[in-house]
């Protein structure tokens with residue numbers, strides 16, 4: 080479960096920008112939740128706080144029984160590597176490396192031996208229907224294929240929570256649909272998916288729940 084209690088976030092540059100104002104909500108395991116809201120409304124900020132890439136100015140965040148506020152640096156890195164899988168609009172893959180090498184990367188970092196990491200990576204490539212391209216260099220793939228590789232990489236450490244920040248932003252409708260279908264499938268194998276999108280139609284079609292972020296608060300939710 081993901082649980083936010085009275086989370087606020089203020090950025091202090093020249094003046095104070097109160098992006099999130101006392102937000103509280105819970106996200107159940109194995110569900111698909113979409114965060115919508117206009118540009119600058121704080122969607123990425125909220126997701127970064129859940130992924131422990133950023134910390135709230137005040138308030139408490141709990142993910143998978145961990146109280147993120149209380150984790151030390153080592154525990155935070157481990158949390159980011161093992162519990163959370165990130166998927167971004169621009170895929171952040173190594174273009175000159177093969178599909179398999181890209182998916183193996185988090186396992187290299189985790190110190191997993193070659194045979195085991197390739198077996199694990201292939202399992203997730205099969206799940207994303209990308210196994211036949213395992214030897215292909217990433218720059219040769221279509222956008223939709225790249226995003227499926229990025230999703231496989233996000234899953235390879237057996238992450239429980241997938242945070243996807245506009246994963247279809249660079250894709251055409253057809254590839255966008257394929258990627259969202261794949262993300263939706265993950266809830267059936269025990270993953271919790273949180274998606275950010277500008278596309279309300281997608282939000283309605285795929286989500287168990289939609290959270291609308293407006294003026295620093297969740298101003299609407301359907302469930």
Ligand SMILES: Nc1ncnc2c1ncn2[C@@H]1O[C@H](COP(=O)(O)OP(=O)(O)OP(=O)(O)O)[C@@H](O)[C@H]1O
Nearest residue numbers: 090092096098116117118119120121122123124125
């Ligand atoms: N590190 C930072 N320092 C200062 N201001 C920031 C920082 N990060 C974000 N902001 C500001 O906080 C607000 C919310 O940003 P955020 O990236 O969360 O919006 P968003 O809803 O994801 O927008 P978009 O749909 O364009 O991606 C913006 O006004 C942004 O300029």
Ligand SMILES: [Mg+2]
Nearest residue numbers: 122123124244
């Ligand atoms: Mg954003």
